[in-house]
Amino acid sequence: MNNSFLRSSIILLAIFCSINFPLKTHGAEPADNVFNVKNYGATGDGQTLDTPAINRTIQACQQAGGGTISFPTGKYVTGTFEIFSHMTVEVGSGAMILGSTNLADYGLKTKYGIIESEIGQSGEGLHTGLIVANHATDVAIIGHGVLDGRGTYFVNLKVVHAGSSGDFDKNLTRQGRRFALIQSGIGDGPVLPWMPWPDRPGVLITLASCTNILLRDVIIKDSHNWTINIGKCENVVVSDISVLNNPLIPNNDGLDISARNAHISNCTITAGDDAIAANCCENLTVDNCTLSSRSSGIRFGSNTNCVFDNIVITDSNRGIAIYGSADTARFSNINIQTRLFNGQWWGKGEPIYLSVSPGADGSAQIKNIHFSGIDADSESGIMIYGTAANVIHDLTFDRIKLRLHGGKNSDLVGGNFDLRGLGGGVRTAIFKHDIPGLYAQYVAGLQIHGFELTWSDDLPDYFSNGIHCEYFNNLTIDGFKGCQAQAAASNAAIRLQHGRQISIRNCEAAPGTRIFLSLIDTQDQRFFVNNDLANAKQSTNPEKTDFKILTGNIPAEK
DSSP: OOHHHHHHHHHHHHHHHHOOOOOOOTTOOOBTTEEEGGGGTOOOEEEEEOHHHHHHHHHHHHHTTOEEEEEOSEEEEEOOEEOOTTEEEEEOTTEEEEEOSOGGGSOBGGGGTOOHHHHTOTTSOSBOOSEEEESOEEEEEESSSEEEOOGGGGEEEEEEOOOSTTSOOGGGSSSGGGTTOOSSSOTTOOEEESSOGGGSOOOSEEEESOEEEEEESOEEEOOSSOSEEEEEEEEEEEESOEEEOOTTSTTOOSEEEEEEEEEEESOEEEESSOSEEEESOEEEEEEEEEEEESSEEEEEESEEEEEEEEEEEEEESEEEEEESOEEEEEEEEEEEEEOOOSSSOSOOSOSEEEEOOTTOOSOOOEEEEEEEEEEEEESSOEEEEOOSSSOEEEEEEEEEEEEEOOOTTHHHHOSEEEOTTSSOOGGGTEEEOOBOSEEEEEEEEEEEEEEEEEEOSSOOTTBOOSEEEEEEEEEEEESOEEOOSSOOTTOOSEEEEEEEEEEEESOEEOTTOSEEEEEEEEEEEEEEESOBOTTOSEEEESSSOOOSEEESOBOOOO
16 A cells, blocks of 8 residues: 555545534434433433423334333433333433422323222322323333432421311310320421312322333432322332332322232332332232331231231331231231321321221221231330221231330320221221220231230320230230230230130230239130249239139239
């Protein structure tokens, strides 16, 4: 090659490289079916409304038969957008999807064909939130970025939301008109939205009647309503997500799910309302999660064949709450810390709560529920509330440790049963009731194995018996260690009344026990064996019982 030819080649190459080719923007060819929203006009500057550009990206992805909607590093302000079958929304590391602060940017549910009654979303407003999918297959939201609903913008942090009118009658509570009184400020909330309740932005992510769903790795924060609603779906995986909501905002549940074959794991959820609300689920598993809620860490109802394992519930109003009906569920290896809140949140600090509606006609039923390996630190006791028309069947408590104490709100809201949300009417919504360590009524087949109950020193005076069961059938208490809270004449370590078929064995009266076992109107007393009653002042009341087998007991020291 001579030098003149080489020089000519270099000149031609320089001219070629200097040509300014136009960049493709609205409609750039995707690489491996990845559709970058910036290639379709999204700015990601945190100011510009990027919804039109996002919708153009989705349209291109849909025309290609599916793919990935990619959000690279940037801040994308948007209102509602809809995704379709075979689409993945990937929020990359360093990317933030920011909810618009303009109410007009959130579409009505009717626009997207969302039928509230089908997915349990009634009462959550007229609008949708950020992401909607309806009757879609193979949809995913993944990535290490952030979805920020900016929900705090839509509430007044200085005004308390007082709850529904006629929700309950303060005169029926222990405190009367002082119930949940806030002397100044907003207390524990909730706070009031600054727009009419139906007009606030809707559920942040709605996946309705979808099949094959994946949510993974994303951080979702500050929702203005429910955060995620997976409604009437099938084949669902939710893994390694974080939901970090403002706990003062009402109704900002972490994850509401009604699904068949769903699996939730390795998630952290903090919410003003229920952290996980599972309703109408079949074959649901939840494991390795950390939950916090101003209502229930786990809300559970109308489900069958479900397992919850290896979970931490902290700083919550209720730990595990089962409402109305449920069939075959297991809750195991769970640490629970609950306390009393002074706002209009449902719940009164119960670590475990099972209740049917006081006005139900017998059609709903809670049965075959098992708790094991539960360690709880609480300001209220375990509550099992059946009725004559809706008896709760076949409960097992195995290896339960419960520590009870008072707290800063005990005088304001403690010493009451709270049955709101069950449709029983005002008279049974919240009402005065003493608080045992475990209370059960209208239950058949209650098995308690290895229950250790301890009380703190300075207790509110409404705490009463260690275990109190009434209107029951087929009760076994095996391996209970504890005593009553207060030394009042009516209190006992175990108080049983209006029940039949009783077996008590391998129990131990803790120091300070006044009466170990109090029996009132009970029949078919079967076993009272191998119980250590040395720390009790009185073994049983009445002293003469009708147990068929009464042997191996260490009696109370006179």
